[in-house]
Amino acid sequence: MHEAAIVQGILDIAIRTAQQNGAAPIRCIKLRLGEFRGVVREALEFCFEAMKRGTLAEQAALEVETIKLRAACANCGEIECAPRDYNFLCPHCGEVLNILAGREMQVEYVELD
Amino acid sequence: MHQVMLETNILEQNETFAEHNQAHFRAHGVFVINFMSAPGAGKTSVLEQTIQLIKAEFKLGVIEGDLMTTLDADRIAALGVPAYQITTGTVCHLDAQMVQRALHNFPLDGLDLLLIENVGNMVCPAEFNLGEDLRVMVYSTVEGAEKPKKYPLMFHQADAVLLNKIDLLPYAGVSLAELERNVLEVSPETNIFPLSCRTGEGIEAWVDWLKQRNAEFRQTPAANAAAVH
Ligand SMILES: [Zn+2]
Numbered sequence: 001m002h003e004a005a006i007v008q009g010i011l012d013i014a015i016r017t018a019q020q021n022g023a024a025p026i027r028c029i030k031l032r033l034g035e036f037r038g039v040v041r042e043a044l045e046f047c048f049e050a051m052k053r054g055t056l057a058e059q060a061a062l063e064v065e066t067i068k069l070r071a072a073c074a075n076c077g078e079i080e081c082a083p084r085d086y087n088f089l090c091p092h093c094g095e096v097l098n099i100l101a102g103r104e105m106q107v108e109y110v111e112l113d
Numbered sequence: 114m115h116q117v118m119l120e121t122n123i124l125e126q127n128e129t130f131a132e133h134n135q136a137h138f139r140a141h142g143v144f145v146i147n148f149m150s151a152p153g154a155g156k157t158s159v160l161e162q163t164i165q166l167i168k169a170e171f172k173l174g175v176i177e178g179d180l181m182t183t184l185d186a187d188r189i190a191a192l193g194v195p196a197y198q199i200t201t202g203t204v205c206h207l208d209a210q211m212v213q214r215a216l217h218n219f220p221l222d223g224l225d226l227l228l229i230e231n232v233g234n235m236v237c238p239a240e241f242n243l244g245e246d247l248r249v250m251v252y253s254t255v256e257g258a259e260k261p262k263k264y265p266l267m268f269h270q271a272d273a274v275l276l277n278k279i280d281l282l283p284y285a286g287v288s289l290a291e292l293e294r295n296v297l298e299v300s301p302e303t304n305i306f307p308l309s310c311r312t313g314e315g316i317e318a319w320v321d322w323l324k325q326r327n328a329e330f331r332q333t334p335a336a337n338a339a340a341v342h
Contacts (some may be wrong), residue, residue, distance in 0.1 A: 002237035009123040086265035089297040096301040
């Protein structure tokens with residue numbers, strides 16, 4: 001379960017930011033998480049609750065915005081589509097689709113007291 | 114209360130370590146391959162077969178990631194190739210920092226190729242860049258045709274997919290064409306090599322491709338800088 005490693009990354013970023021702001025307690029951490037990542041939401045939340053204890057993020061809420069997978073075909077004039085069943089071949093012409101969104105894994109912002 | 118905008122990559126620390134690893138590999142002129150698969154797909158067998166075919170021509174080193182045991186590292190060492198074991202304990206993947214620590218104990222001097230066998234797991238290793246040049250996935254025919262759709266990320270990021278155990282196709286209940294189609298839908302630009310470690314069929318085609326990729330790497334300015342060094 002690599003979600004523990006990912007939560008550690010999230011906490012490192014948030015706590016570093018809180019320390020740069022006078023060790024202010026963290027109220028909320030907002031993530032942008034693409035659908036096309038190997039992250040299980042429940043596992044992420046479980047690890048977050050366990051790992052935030054005793055840190056500046058002890059009282060923090062985790063807010064996750066899921067970003068849908070979207071792609072486009074350059075051959076068909078950049079028509080956007082949502083790949084079905086992770087099929088990255090264009091349904092119209094068979095060309096390889098370019099991924100536009102769905103690979104995000106970011107801390108967008110933190111809210112401090 | 115105030116909001117601090119960050120837009121920071123969560124795995125940025127791993128990326129930083131991966132860049133350091135890559136620089137270290139470049140300084141030694143070593144071409145690095147990260148092997149990934151589900152448990153039991155035959156990753157260690159593929160490594161054994163590959164090593165036997167190229168060890169006369171190239172100086173090889175192997176890093177083995179394993180949860181607990183040194184069984185796989187022992188199998189590689191038996192081939193007369195230096196093997197270093199990273200025991201991850203409860204961690205289900207190798208990360209760039211583990212590889213960096215291993216490099217302190219595992220000299221790259223004189224090596225041409227470094228083969229890294231990741232922990233057997235279809236999800237977690239896909240998220241962690243180690244600083245490698247090639248990602249190779251081993252997918253055995255007996256795992257069923259749906260694997261690429263269930264674990265798309267690892268397939269999507271693989272430069273090559275080795276379809277192992279083709280000798281078992283008559284018993285697997287799937288056709289080679291179906292397996293190949295599912296892989297290519299998820300990862301249209303990957304290279305597929307059907308093979309069998311048991312019969313040896315197809316191994317040479319894969320090894321020829323690997324040698325070709327290594328030769329291309331040797332043509333790059335980065336590799337040549339190391340050679341002059
Ligand atoms: Zn198209």
